[in-house]
Amino acid sequence: MTERTPLPNGWADRAFRVGLCTALLVRMPPDAFFTHGTAALLLRLPVPSRFARVRAVHVGVPAPAPAMDRRDVVGHSLRIDPDDLVDRGPLRLTGPARTWLDLAALLTLAELVAVGDHLLYWESPVLTRGELADALARYPGRRGLALARAALPLLRTRSESPRESVLRVIIVLAGLPEPECNYRAFDPQGRFLGRGDLVYPEYKLFLEYQGDHHRTDRAQWRSDIRRIGRLEDNGWQVLQFTDDDLHDPAALVARIARRLRDRGWTS
Structure with missing residues (x-):
């Protein structure tokens, strides 16, 4: 995130x-x-x-x-x-x-x-x-x-970083459904599971751009692992992307489309 x-x-x-x-x-x-x-x-x-x-x-x-x-x-x-x-x-x-x-x-x-x-x-x-x-x-x-x-x-009002915006534009221009910005997911009992950069609630799919601080900040790294575990335990999937992925939009889009189809999306 x-x-x-x-x-x-x-x-x-x-x-x-x-x-x-x-x-x-x-x-x-x-x-x-x-x-x-x-x-x-x-x-x-x-x-x-x-x-x-x-x-x-x-x-x-x-x-x-x-x-x-x-x-x-x-x-x-x-x-x-x-x-x-x-x-x-x-x-x-x-x-x-x-x-x-x-x-x-x-x-x-x-x-x-x-x-x-x-x-x-x-x-x-x-x-x-x-x-x-x-x-x-x-x-x-x-x-x-x-x-x-x-x-x-x-333009959207809830994008929180330039890379997040770039990722969303790549997705939209490729003809995929537009994800929601910074969506908060909860379990059936109303307990907070996590917030995602770009999220498809209908398909329970998180898309996240991972900046270097997620790798170099030990506390952030541990928090990310716990959060992803909570989401996966409740049926969500998390796709993570880095700056390298933004330089290969075709592969990025194909990866997202494949996960969406696996979870019920029909283009």
């Missing part, structure tokens, strides 16, 4: 990233702002680790002004509503909705859904699905618009 992980891998260099952007302010036009991957990192969105490894800073200016052109800067001339900009200390950047829309030009569908799930997470929502839909409507000419439109209906 995953834990909610709002920070991207590689965020240990956040102080460096903020310092780099702050130092750049004196060379930026007064109406410039940080955007795309840089804005995502500053907003602490769960973007892929490759974003944190890139030194170049994305800087936008309102169109039709020419994009900023200097070393280690990716310049953008953008049509932008002032309401779509936010301040984080001395840094001005695109807000969550506009940043999500801009990321559609840089991410895969599953990665974009993972960021959107984070923004909508029910316990601490950053914005609403309606605000994302409004951003789509107000910027019809943006790069990646088709991907953003495809991602919007795939």
Whole structure:
């Protein structure tokens, strides 16, 4: 079972990233702002680790002004509503909705859904699905618009980690039934058995992404074994996946489909 992980891998260099952007302010036009991957990192969105490894800073200016052109800067001339900009200390950047829309030009569908799930997470929502839909409507000419439109209906409010979101998108796009996010299972007497990342209650099947902490944390490892034992004693099955499985979607989907059919699903 995953834990909610709002920070991207590689965020240990956040102080460096903020310092780099702050130092750049004196060379930026007064109406410039940080955007795309840089804005995502500053907003602490769960973007892929490759974003944190890139030194170049994305800087936008309102169109039709020419994009900023200097070393280690990716310049953008953008049509932008002032309401779509936010301040984080001395840094001005695109807000969550506009940043999500801009990321559609840089991410895969599953990665974009993972960021959107984070923004909508029910316990601490950053914005609403309606605000994302409004951003789509107000910027019809943006790069990646088709991907953003495809991602919007795939967003869910109860996904607790990016890898969990990616796993769900792989499943749905393959045509399998959509599992429930973070479902709580109980025995016939109402005793709690466990919570699963992605669950098919009808087929009593748990799907779980196992991050490294399940292997390296001894207490977590023991807890996982006890929980799986309780579930199996009550007729549930648990399929576990790692990051390697996400790189072979066809095999992953085939494995899930086989278990579903064994438990009564008919495609």
